[in-house]
Amino acid sequence: PDVQLSRDTRNIPIGKVGVKDISYPIVVMDKNRSFQSTVARINMYVDLPHHFKGTHMSRFVEILNTYREKIALDKMETILAKMKEKLGASSAHLEMEFPYFIEKTAPVSGAKSLMEYTCTFSATLSDHFDFVLGVKVPVTSLCPCSRELSAYGAHNQRSIMTVQVRYNEFLWIEDLIECIEACGSSPVYSLLKREDEKFVTERAYENPRFVEDMVRDATVRLLAMDNISWFSVEAENFESIHKHSAYAAIERSKNI
Amino acid sequence: PDVQLSRDTRNIPIGKVGVKDISYPIVVMDKNRSFQSTVARINMYVDLPHHFKGTHMSRFVEILNTYREKIALDKMETILAKMKEKLGASSAHLEMEFPYFIEKTAPVSGAKSLMEYTCTFSATLSDHFDFVLGVKVPVTSLCPCSRELSAYGAHNQRSIMTVQVRYNEFLWIEDLIECIEACGSSPVYSLLKREDEKFVTERAYENPRFVEDMVRDATVRLLAMDNISWFSVEAENFESIHKHSAYAAIERSKNI
Amino acid sequence: PDVQLSRDTRNIPIGKVGVKDISYPIVVMDKNRSFQSTVARINMYVDLPHHFKGTHMSRFVEILNTYREKIALDKMETILAKMKEKLGASSAHLEMEFPYFIEKTAPVSGAKSLMEYTCTFSATLSDHFDFVLGVKVPVTSLCPCSRELSAYGAHNQRSIMTVQVRYNEFLWIEDLIECIEACGSSPVYSLLKREDEKFVTERAYENPRFVEDMVRDATVRLLAMDNISWFSVEAENFESIHKHSAYAAIERSKNI
């Protein structure tokens, strides 16, 4: 007797049911090296009609296994279609979070190093396919008010900008990161030599940015990217003079 | 010169700007002991019109200080009104997460102990006041399929049910927790004696519940509570036979 | 039949066995307000002789309940003695981590606000009583190298200094925090007005500190406190120009 297939009489459909927090190796397309191996934390859900008692949890993992080492961006829709088929569902959801590495070049010395960005894929297939690409981008922010008030110096700190976008044509994660890194007082790096540290310090001092400026600059840039149809952008400054954060967020839909 | 008040020309209003992750002692009304002291993690945001360069971050903290030791549920709307006034905003948001303790009685021995539930308040004041009460409720879940298949035993595990509600009249956190705790295979406790452990083990075996059953049972109960106008309920089972979770979620608006 | 009391034949004593991650309201002595209510995450362990199969987990929670609302610093040894007695153990361990609030005064405006510090108690009673007090202290750090190299500005960031001490006479958490806050480029605050922000920015610029300086300055100060017999101090800078941290640590036993 398949308990999951038995009839449920409560008359309540379920919006999302599935597996959560599976860790899995994946391969992601990479603008410079063609692809990179990383490790994702994955959630997979489908809807469940009111008359079925339960879904079949093991099938989600079987689908992951089928696409093992091919769980790249261009397979999202295929995987979701397989989920709908194997689980008899009308909608399917696939969420992934993973570290993604980009080689960055220090601004003066040209020293190269890898920096990690946390990326998210959030995909849904019901009648149509919906995909949201997200990335967390660390930047330096230097406070305009502190600079204006003070005889010398200005408080600055690490900030995390979180951007999520819907887009029409293909979009490289690298290009989205580059767009957002330009919105702080300076990008951050894994490796800086003395001449770079001087450059980055002075650049940040020359480009003071409130948390408000950062999300506004991002908005200007994201509005200018024709390929993007919707976005949300957040900035969180881990204030060097406080124990709490400063925060700002903007969300926009472009009616293209 | 007040940098924040200077004119911004990008023509971009900001949806939310403010302070995030402030830790603060608060007092919450308690059904049995009149009130309890706890510690909250707090976010406070307002909107910012397009023409102002920045908000005044220190005013958020000043408002918290004004209501120090009185930051209870019945002060949410007052605090939000003060935020709108002091920051010249048209909308204000206040989010709080805190541990809340309830004295529970073991089912057979009657032994009493405190158990912690993580609660959230999420309040917004724009033209009208919106308030969402949330609570995370740990329960035991025992798998119906495992019980059906096996000659003896059944896998079970700790689950967390997360419920969020909008309501019309006052609602005790205790009553919401009681509603949700009834939806697993058994409630959990901080203190169980031998006779209680026997009782809880047998009760869970007698009440097998899929993650799907848990959110459906919660839906039936929340639909029956006239006071509640909207809810979302999630269940996550930290599966004892897997390293990942089973998950289900339902959201419903009641058109009252 | 009490399974826990049955004889174990593997001949293996257990160093620590008990309950972990219990959340519980506690009361802590406070230098300025006499006491404060907060919420702790608590671990309680005892040793187990080789011949017993198991300990009695429910007794740990019963002991917590007995001392409810009196789980203060001066009760540590009493609670540990009760643990040894009730569980027939030769050693007992009690670990607590909790947020602790201090009212700070802004350096120019005199504005007052609460700031949270994460504190830890780590107590053991075997033949003798051992107690380690710990506290995490956020400070600002401003990089001496960046200041030296740059025409203007200097990168700075939030840092967390973690100190743990053993001491002879009573020691206020407040005094330990004050000692450590003096070791960064500036203390941090919850509430700063414009005149305070100017002061804090300039003070940090005048007091550049490497992560190495911070743990050395703390070492000088802790060595000078006769009451302290052992300490460890760590500093972690959440670098504003990197995604990773700079870190330094020193541990010292004073042979008094």
Next chain:
Amino acid sequence: PDVQLSRDTRNIPIGKVGVKDISYPIVVMDKNRSFQSTVARINMYVDLPHHFKGTHMSRFVEILNTYREKIALDKMETILAKMKEKLGASSAHLEMEFPYFIEKTAPVSGAKSLMEYTCTFSATLSDHFDFVLGVKVPVTSLCPCSRELSAYGAHNQRSIMTVQVRYNEFLWIEDLIECIEACGSSPVYSLLKREDEKFVTERAYENPRFVEDMVRDATVRLLAMDNISWFSVEAENFESIHKHSAYAAIERSKNI
């Protein structure tokens, strides 16, 4: 002027100074597939003599870059030697934490799936080389007391066993995991079909284990592995009938 090389007069050597929480892609040897790509969180520290003001933080990252895609287990000592050389230190520390995947076979159906284990490398080079291998192994635990007391069923839950070992000859992570997985009531899996779920449920019921049993069984097994010279083992049960954990720990040095 190299600020870091300037003379420090406080006369305080520093035990550990360096970089913390760098995320980096690494390659680890794999018993079945020769190697696997994963992502590590890395800390790198050296000691600093009393007369130097600071270490050179960028050199740590340069060393990581040099060994990029070759940061495997057999390179630990080489990397540490390079750290000592490049930083003029007498001791060097390298800590890494990363997800590691093993293909597991379901016990009845033979279905294969990947499961993740969190591994740690902790290596030090001073006069001699010291290496500690660690791994977190999830298992099922079923309570002997609950089974004994109850007419039917027994509470069970996911547990995490954390083992750390020093060893003489090479040791496969896979073999250490296999040793520890045998100590719970049952191993856990990513993919179980119906016949497997029956098998695992019944096997757990047939093998009840207290948290005390788990660390004792691990101790018996680790003592029997001649290659291992020191170990610590912890078990934490995320109790299905409580909100807190049961915990036990044993540490042993073998005087070989």
